[in-house]
Amino acid sequence: MTDFALDKPGKSRRPDLMAYATLSLISAFCAVPFFWVLLASLDGNAQLFLSWPREWTLNNYVRVFAEEDGARWVFNSLFVVGSATLLVMVLAGLGGYALSRTRAWWKQPFLYAILLIRVLPPTALVVPLYKILLTLNNIEGNLVRIFVGGDTARAIMRWIGFIDGYLGLILVLATMQLPLALWIMKTFFDGLPRDYEEAAVMDGATMLQRIRRVLIPLALPGLAAAGLFAFISAWGDFLLPLILLSSPELQTLPLGLFRAFLRVNTIDYGFLAALAFIYLMPAVIAFGFARRFLVQTFSGGVKG
């Protein structure tokens, strides 16, 4: 520190410039695709190659929502990914705490075993996964049909079905994200002294009060980080919704994007760009919200 402070300002200008130039280049490299998509989505006549729009228009966005089922896709994506994220946060919070505090012999083997879920490519497991979910779905469907008939059963299965239903996709997405989230929360709780809980015990807090008034507030940065990773990763997932969903009413944003791209007539780049930009936004917004917690979680736990 002192050395830098004693340096004359002129002396360090050159390396500074180099650093800024490099950083600018990298930033530009990262930012250009966003601008490309944004420009193309506002272009009345967008083509495959980037060009400055001659005719500015919001028509592409209007079409996403008015002509196509855009609002439905956004809702489906937000609902499925949001539910999976919430589920991951609850399970990772409780599980991470337990894994951090237990001294059981299976702790290390378990922690490495669950990482396997993350390591194996989902594509390789798609067939067995589909079979299992299909079997569960059929059993569940038969059970539901005992109580209610035809159309009502179909409407119910759209929510709680394992295939072509919200629940199945939510559970599978959450399963994929849970191992990393558990690791994050376990590490986070490792860094959280037991003193906090013991102090709360001495103060007369019941188990519920300890969780609600001490542990959850203390764990919030870790939960936010785990939730953010789960959200971004699940948001970007394409394969699982493609395989598990078939009804048009259940389509998510990436599926909408994919099917718009596959249409037989000419490719509508303006429409695709608008849809892509809508698809980008939640991830960026989520990152903006959780950035502060990310830094706290990965640079040394709770201070106080």
Added chain:
Amino acid sequence: MINLRNVRKFYGALEVIKGVDIAVQDGEFAVFVGPSGCGKSTLLRMIAGLEGIDDGDLILNGKRINDVPPDKRGIAMVFQSYALYPHMTVAENIGFSLSLKKVPVAEINRQVGDVAEILQLTDYLDRRPAALSGGQRQRVAIGRAIIKKPSLILFDEPLSNLDSALRVQMRAELQRLHRELKATVVYVTHDQVEAMTMADRIVVLDKGTVAQSGHPMDLYHSPDNEFVATFIGSPKMNILPVTLSRPEAGRLLLQNADGLSISLAGADANTAKGEARLGIRPEHLKVSPSGQGDFSAEVVIVERLGVETYLAVGSLKDPIVVRAEGDLTIRPGDRVSLTVDLSACHLFDPNGRVIRRPQTL
């Protein structure tokens, strides 16, 4: 008052607290002191209720509280890390136990205000712990304890996170608080200086047993065993292996390999002859004019502090430390003649049990 009767604790097959008996009177400031691993923190946590008691009785104000949950014992604890909740303000931290009990907000505010007054925290009530200094956090932790009006306050090494200047200040502060609150305190530390300066009663623990318990000066002047003798006092007491013999009735002759030969009066006829260990504090050895001392040795280290000088004599590995008044111009390599203050000699048997105390010599 708090009473521990034959209290035991096991971790699996390992006995960590081996039948401890301790009594602390009302209003007393008791310090549990000992090296790390002696069980002092475990014992404190057993009193708090954070660790179970496997055997024996824990009695607070005449009631056996072995199985009473921590928050029902009327005991408060100040943690080593303070454990202040970072997401709460100072006021919320101090008032947390009341808010858990659903005490009305106005009443909580009044009591928090009173406590903050005592601890000089009034100006900081709206701050988060992260915005406080070490000493202030310490006071918040104490505030969180005293707002419960406990009959006993436990401190677990509360000063170990502070720098040495602040530690001296907080020692005085804690004593002032103790006087004002008239609370009964059990305080755990590994630092014998903290114990000596603050305690009404010191309990020295060694490997899960009480080595000795009593007033600091009793422990200093009349230790029951070699462990307490060397633990209390700084620099620590010198222990010299000696051979005892009884050349005439009523006298003991102590000799060692370095040519030390001293004779103590008033020998008890029961004192065994043979191997023993002489304990002598650094301040009870005097540098004498050459040839006039009880023994002589080579100086290996000289520490000159101005007001006093510490000499390490004999071997570097296991030196005898001498504390001399004033600034001595002795240099390493010099030979010094040393006189033993016969009235201050402790004698221990080979197992470390005291066989002669200074007062009886």
